[in-house]
Every structure is written in structure tokens, then in C-alpha cells.
Amino acid sequence: MSESIEDIEIRLLLDAVYRHYHYDFRHYAQASVKRRLLQARMQWGYDSISEMQAAVLRDETMLPRLLNYLTVQVSEMFRDPSYFRALREKVVPHLRTYPSLKVWVAGCSHGEELYSLAILFEEEGLADRTIFYATDINPSALRAAQAGIFPLDRIRLFTENHRLSGGHSSLSKYYTADYDRAVFDKPLRERAVFSDHSLVTDAAFGEMHLVSCRNVLIYFDRELQDRAVGLFGESLVRGGFLGVGSKESLRFSSHADLFTEFVREERIYRRNAR
Amino acid sequence: MSLQAIVIGASAGGVHALLQVLPALPADFPAAILVVVHVPPRRDNALVALLAEKCRLTVKEAEDKEPIMPGTIYMGPPDYHLLVESDGTIALSSDEVVNHSRPAIDVLFESAADAYAERLAGVIMTGANHDGAKGLRAVCDAGGRAFVQAPATAEVAYMPEVALAACPTARTVDLEDMPSVFEEMWEK
Ligand SMILES: C[S@@+](CC[C@H](N)C(=O)[O-])C[C@H]1O[C@@H](n2cnc3c(N)ncnc32)[C@H](O)[C@@H]1O
Numbered sequence: 001m002s003e004s005i006e007d008i009e010i011r012l013l014l015d016a017v018y019r020h021y022h023y024d025f026r027h028y029a030q031a032s033v034k035r036r037l038l039q040a041r042m043q044w045g046y047d048s049i050s051e052m053q054a055a056v057l058r059d060e061t062m063l064p065r066l067l068n069y070l071t072v073q074v075s076e077m078f079r080d081p082s083y084f085r086a087l088r089e090k091v092v093p094h095l096r097t098y099p100s101l102k103v104w105v106a107g108c109s110h111g112e113e114l115y116s117l118a119i120l121f122e123e124e125g126l127a128d129r130t131i132f133y134a135t136d137i138n139p140s141a142l143r144a145a146q147a148g149i150f151p152l153d154r155i156r157l158f159t160e161n162h163r164l165s166g167g168h169s170s171l172s173k174y175y176t177a178d179y180d181r182a183v184f185d186k187p188l189r190e191r192a193v194f195s196d197h198s199l200v201t202d203a204a205f206g207e208m209h210l211v212s213c214r215n216v217l218i219y220f221d222r223e224l225q226d227r228a229v230g231l232f233g234e235s236l237v238r239g240g241f242l243g244v245g246s247k248e249s250l251r252f253s254s255h256a257d258l259f260t261e262f263v264r265e266e267r268i269y270r271r272n273a274r
Numbered sequence: 275m276s277l278q279a280i281v282i283g284a285s286a287g288g289v290h291a292l293l294q295v296l297p298a299l300p301a302d303f304p305a306a307i308l309v310v311v312h313v314p315p316r317r318d319n320a321l322v323a324l325l326a327e328k329c330r331l332t333v334k335e336a337e338d339k340e341p342i343m344p345g346t347i348y349m350g351p352p353d354y355h356l357l358v359e360s361d362g363t364i365a366l367s368s369d370e371v372v373n374h375s376r377p378a379i380d381v382l383f384e385s386a387a388d389a390y391a392e393r394l395a396g397v398i399m400t401g402a403n404h405d406g407a408k409g410l411r412a413v414c415d416a417g418g419r420a421f422v423q424a425p426a427t428a429e430v431a432y433m434p435e436v437a438l439a440a441c442p443t444a445r446t447v448d449l450e451d452m453p454s455v456f457e458e459m460w461e462k
Contacts, residue, residue: 007360029357029359029365029367030359030360031357031358031359031360031365031385031388031389032355032357032365032367032369034388035357035369035381035384035385036369072367072368072369072370074368074369074370215368218338218365218366218367218368219367222339245368247337247338247351247354247366248338252339
């Protein structure tokens with residue numbers, strides 16, 4: 001089938017964004033990227049993707065807004081509570097054996113996953129020996145993660161998730177609520193380093209004991225997934241753990257043999273000893 | 275050009291309607307069938323097991339990046355959108371809810387219309403919201419065939435009615451006739 005004009009325009013736009021801004025979305029899963037770019041075009045009132053491309057190239061202030069379309073910021077604290085329960089019950093006992101710990105939350109969005117892990121580590125008594133690295137490519141998401149502020153109307157869901165994850169304290173212990181928002185406690189984020197890092201274009205991080213990268217690989221094509229899984233393999237210590245999203249797996253990766261399934265249903269893997 | 279896939283969207287009353295249609299299809303049915311039913315966002319997908327037990331065709335929960343095979347029924351998992359890529363593979367995404375739903379019927383239908391064009395049939399069944407109307411329109415506009423469950427045979431008539439208004443050339447089919455209409459599309 002020949003490529004439609006719109007598909008050609010989308011390829012050209014992604015190429016332009018890469019060349020000018022060095023954000024590489026060229027190998028993201030196409031159907032979802034197309035949907036979101038067509039949404040941006042409609043909402044911004046351009047007649048074509050080409051017209052939108054010209055504007056994006058010439059007006060740098062459009063980049064953050066475009067990134068908000070090209071990246072998906074859907075998240076929850078303790079999303080899929082059973083994943084966090086498995087970390088708590090099956091992974092934490094191994095982590096306890098290390099005197100110091102490094103944890104990488106790759107694709108941290110507004111920080112929901114980071115704060116979940118920080119609270120879980122606090123509850124399990126591991127917080128004092130842990131440094132968290134929270135990375136994302138979306139600068140406004142990273143800023144939000146660093147601030148640790150969530151709308152109060154989301155807290156009910158977070159609280160329920162936290163309880164289902166086996167949390168043995170009350171979530172309210174970790175934030176201060178004012179009239180419409182919850183500000184999470186400073187000590188939770190004082191142990192976290194926030195940085196701009198792309199799984200597509202940047203290099204590995206060193207000596208991690210746990211990498212949690214959930215609902216990011218799903219947006220990549222197989223080639224990119226493969227690159228990212230390779231990065232995780234390089235970044236983890238031998239015997240370190242990798243958790244991915246509930247609909248993600250290492251099945252298609254050529255680096256799959258670096259890992260062994262650790263908790264299959266929760267997509268938690270362990271880096272092999274060699 | 276021959277049809278390759280059927281996309282089906284259903285909401286309130288959908289489980290019952292699907293149980294009337296899908297188990298009636300023969301084991302050698304030649305198309306892939308992709309289904310989105312609005313269900314509460316829980317992780318266990320009981321509907322897949324239920325349909326698998328009753329259908330002669332293979333029924334499975336759709337997995338990210340798997341190639342779409344003929345004669346297989348793919349159910350969208352709760353809390354993920356189900357999309358078709360132009361290379362004939364499945365994509366899941368946790369994008370924002372669309373029409374208050376994830377999975378959303380519009381998302382499946384629009385991406386499938388894009389991937390399959392005239393080799394696609396779209397079917398909107400019973401439901402109480404307007405999800406699927408835009409999607410069915412996209413199927414028509416891409417040259418595919420559009421069907422709606424006859425509102426009189428739908429547990430909730432609203433969704434097929436809205437879809438029909440958005441896509442007036444869609445053919446109206448009674449629930450009980452649906453399996454034979456599906457089969458006829460491949461006979462000639
Ligand atoms: C759907 S959110 C997932 C948030 C969280 N991990 C969770 O599971 O709830 C996807 C995140 O991945 C980020 N992302 C997209 N491409 C990325 C890349 N190449 N490198 C790192 N992060 C990326 C997005 O900005 C977004 O914050």
C-alpha cells in the first residue's frame with residue numbers, strides 16, 4: 001500500500017523535530033504518535049501537518065507543547081498495586097542484603113512512580129540507604145516530579161492503590177494537603193536525583209539495583225525497545241531487578257537472555273549473574 | 275480486494291451480544307476480529323476466558339506488538355487502548371481516556387481504518403454512549419464496510435443509533451443475523 005500524504009508529513013515532522021531539537025520520536029509506535037499529532041494539529045488549528053511543522057521549526061516556544069502531545073503523561077501512584085506488592089514481598093528481601101542501593105525510575109512522568117517507590121522503601125526501612133534516579137525526556141513532567149504536588153482529587157485513588165499494594169502506613173503520613181492539592185514530603189524527594197535522560201538517545205546509568213520502567217517501552221517500536229532493554233542490562237548490577245509495565249515484556253528483545261523472569265505475572269525480571 | 279479484518283465495538287449489554295455472535299462463527303472463519311468492549315478497568319479479563327470457552331475461533335487478549343493473524347479474535351485488555359499498526363501488528367497504549375473510556379472504540383476503529391482501508395468491516399453494537407460513532411465514520415471514509423446492530427435488537431439502542439447518524443450508509447443488521455452477514459462478506 002502506498003503511504004498516504006499525511007503519513008509522509010508525519011515522518012517529515014518527526015525528522016524535523018529530531019534534526020532541529022534532537023528529540024527522537026522516529027521509532028515510536030506509529031499509530032499512537034499519529035493520533036496525538038493529528039490532535040495537536042486540530043487543536044492548534046493548522047490545515048496540515050506540514051503547516052504545523054513549519055511553525056514548530058521556527059517557534060521554539062512550541063516545543064514544550066509539542067512534547068506534551070508526543071509523550072503520554074498518564075500515571076498513578078502505586079499503579080497496578082500488585083506490582084508494588086510483588087516488589088515489597090519478593091524483591092525487597094534481596095535488596096535488604098545490600099548496604100547501599102540505587103534505584104532508577106526511567107520515564108518517571110510527574111513522579112507518581114517515584115513517590116510510590118520512595119514511600120515503599122521508607123515503609124520497608126530501606127530509604128536511608130537508597131538514592132533514586134528519576135529520569136524523563138519531558139522537562140515539564142520532570143519539574144512537576146521534582147515539586148511532588150498532586151491534585152487532591154487524585155489522592156483517593158492513590159490511597160486505595162497504596163493500601164492494595166500492601167502499604168503498612170497511611171498514605172496521608174507522606175503529604176500535606178491544602179485546599180486542592182497534596183504536597184509530598186521533602187525527605188521523600190531529597191533522596192532523589194531528577195534528570196533529563198532519553199532511553200532512545202542517551203547512555204546507560206551505572207550500578208543500579210532496581211530499574212523500574214513502566215509503560216514507556218509500549219510506546220517504542222521493537223528496535224527501540226531492544227535498545228532500552230540493552231541499556232537496562234548495562235545499568236544493572238548482576239542480580240539486579242528490572243520491572244516493566246503490565247503489558248510489556250522482554251520477549252522481543254535480543255537482550256532477553258541477560259535476564260530471567262523473577263515474578264512473571266508482574267513483569268519483574270532479574271539480571272543474570274553473567 | 276478481500277476483507278482482512280472486522281472491528282467490533284460494544285458497551286452496555288455488549289457481553290451478552292458478543293456471546294450471541296462470536297460463538298456462531300465457524301472454525302475456518304478467514305478474518306481477524308478485533309473487539310473493544312467497555313468494561314471496568316480491572317486487570318483480570320474474565321471475558322476472554324468466557325468467550326474462549328464458547329467460540330470455535332481462537333480468542334485471546336490482544337498483546338502489544340503481536341502480528342494480527344486471520345481466524346483469531348483479539349480482545350482489548352482493560353485500561354489500555356487497542357490500536358492496529360499499518361504493518362498489521364497490534365499496539366496497546368495507555369494514552370488518556372477517550373469518550374471516558376479506555377479502551378475506546380474510536381481509537382481502535384480509526385487506527386484500523388488507517389491500516390486496512392477498504393479491507394475492513396466495522397460493527398457497532400449495543401451501548402449507552404457515543405463512543406464508536408466517529409470511528410465507524412472513519413471506517414466508511416476509508417472505504418471499508420460499516421454495520422450497526424439494529425437498534426431494536428440492542429439492549430441499549432443509543433450507541434448504534436448515534437453511530438448510524440454519524441455514518442448513514444452503514445447497514446443495519448439484527449443481532450441474530452450478524453454471524454451470517456459476517457460469513458457472507460467472504461463468500462463470493
Ligand atoms: C505513560 S508515562 C508512564 C509513567 C509511569 N512510569 C507509569 O508507569 O505510570 C510514559 C513516560 O515516559 C516518558 N518518555 C517517553 N519517551 C521517553 C524516552 N525516550 N526516554 C525516557 N522517558 C520517555 C514520557 O515523557 C512519560 O513521562
